[in-house]
Amino acid sequence: MAESAMTRRGERERYDVKLLQVDWGFALVLSLIAGIGALVLYSVGGMSWEPWAYNHLLRFGLCFVLMIALSLVDLRWWLQLCYPIxxxxxxxxxxxxxxxxxxxxAQRWLSIGSFSMQPSEFMKLAIVMALARWYHEAGVKDATLSWKLxxxxxxxxxxxxxxxxxPDLGTAMLILLTGxxxxxxxxxxxxxxxxxxxAGAVAIPFFVIFVMHDYQRDRVLTFLNPEADPSGAGYHxxxxxxxMGSGGLLGKGLxxxxxxxLNFLPEKHTDFILAAVCEELGFVGGFTVFALYGLAVYMALRIATLSHSHFGRLAAAGTTATFALYVLINGAMVMGLAPVVGVPQPLLSYxxxxMMTVMIGFGLVMGVKxxxxxELPRSQSFFAQFE
Incomplete structure (x- = not known):
């Protein structure tokens, strides 16, 4: 029986073969989410591509190319870059x-000339990679019950x-839950x-009373009773x-x-874009968005199960967890089921x-596929792996 390109090691290293192994169905699902985001940004921007929709599509296009390029990177390079990143x-x-x-x-940004970045975004991916590397090299006992934890x-x-x-409680919570x-x-x-x-359940009241900033504590209290201050803390x-409620089944239309x-909805292009989706596209539009998110999570987790390496499984699962937490936290926040913590809806929000963090992470997931x-070694010199 003739060997297929995927069973011959030398053939698997060819870039044309690798491109055929990219999960293009998964890439399509991500593109559909970003496309819906661009459509709604076009609408809430006054039926204009400026100032949000055009930039959203441009950024996604660039990040999409980056994701595909990263999917071709050998997992051994990813493994060695975990701790440095x-x-x-x-x-x-x-x-x-x-x-x-x-x-x-809030003190969250670093600026170099006209360039500004938020390092906490990179940590969301870095923590997944570092933990995946540590557990890849750890023994079963070390990962289960050991002082090494x-x-x-x-x-x-x-x-x-x-x-x-x-302070950035939303991002801190994401990093903690992902880890x-x-x-x-x-x-x-x-x-x-x-x-x-x-222990966490016992500590929550003390954390809210003694650790949270005043505005963070107000958000929690407002979440419990937003009607108490309808024009202030409860406005969002x-x-x-x-x-969301006024959209009905099919929405009011773009x-x-x-x-x-009329700008009653705050942060309509970022944190609360899901509310704009439901208002203009209705329950059907909102359900479609969540169905696409669910499909993306399912496909990414399936990729994690296919990996022959422990690092690949954990890296893909951890990256998917970060994405899923984004979706769940933002969705709960917009629906009034959680306090407002400033977490956007990935690929949908402006x-x-x-977007760059999510797409780089999915580049790693694609690379796992x-x-x-x-098979990745547990411990050996970097250059020896490529001999």
């Missing part, structure tokens, strides 16, 4: 503490505390999970609910949403930093 991201977070720009009461826990908590201090998800997927003992959950949630078009048969 984590270290650089951590140093950038420290630099934010020392030299960061203060905007809207202090190492991955410290890797998670240091950036969480730095980001929370900026914990990777630890659980890697085989964390259920006794530790149960004890940590119980109430306007979002009005927009350009016809009263809350979004914004370059989140393309190189799914690759």
């Amino acid at each position: 984590y270290a650089v991201s951590l140093l950038l977070l420290v630099a934010v503490e020392l030299f960061g720009d203060v905007r809207m009461g 202090i190492i991955p826990l410290s890797m998670i908590m240091v950036p969480v505390l730095l980001v929370a201090h900026q 914990v998800t990777v630890m659980i997927v890697a085989g964390l003992d259920w006794r530790i999970i149960g004890a940590a959950a119980a 949630i109430l306007q979002s609910k009005i927009a 350009g016809l949403g009263s809350q979004s078009q 914004g370059g930093s989140v 393309v190189h799914r048969y690759q």
Whole structure:
């Protein structure tokens, strides 16, 4: 029987063969989400490509090319870059503490000339890669129940505390939940999970009272009773609910949403774009968006299960967890089921930093699919792997 290109090692390294192994169905789903985002941004921008829709499509196009290019990168290169990327991201977070720009009461940005970036976005991917590398080289006992778990826990908590201090509670929560998800997927003992959950439940009231900033505490109280201050702290949630509820089954139509078009809906192009989707495209539009998100998560997790390497499985699963948490937290926030924490809807909302982070992460996921048969060594010198 003749060997296929995917069973012959030399053939698998050819770029034309790798391109055929890219999950183009997954790429199509991501493109559809971004396309719906561009359509709604066109509408809430006054039925104009400026100022948001054109830039959104341009950024997605560039990030799409980057994602495909990264999917062709050998997983051994990804493996070796994990710790350096984590270290650089951590140093950038420290630099934010020392030299960061203060905007809207938060110190989250680093500026070099006209270029500005938010290092906490890069940490969302860096923490997944670093943990995947650590667990790839750890033994089964180390990943399940061992004092060595202090190492991955410290890797998670240091950036969480730095980001929370900026303050950016939403991003800190994302990093924490993503890291914990990777630890659980890697085989964390259920006794530790149960004890940590119980300790977290006990600590939440103390955290809200003694650790949160005043405006963060107000957001939690407003979430519990937004009607108490309808024109102040509760304004965002109430306007979002009005927009979503008024859309009905099929929506009011593009350009016809009263809350979004008359600027009652705050942050309609970023954090609350999902409310604009439901107002103008109705329940059908909102359901379609969530169905596409669910399909993307399913396809990415399926890729994780195909990987022959532990690193590939954990990296793909962790990246997918970050994406899913974005969707769930933003969706709950917009529906009034969670406090407003400033987490955008990935690929749908306007914004370059989140889109770039998500697409680079999916470049890694695609790379796991393309190189799914690759067995990665647990520990050996970098250049020896390529001999």
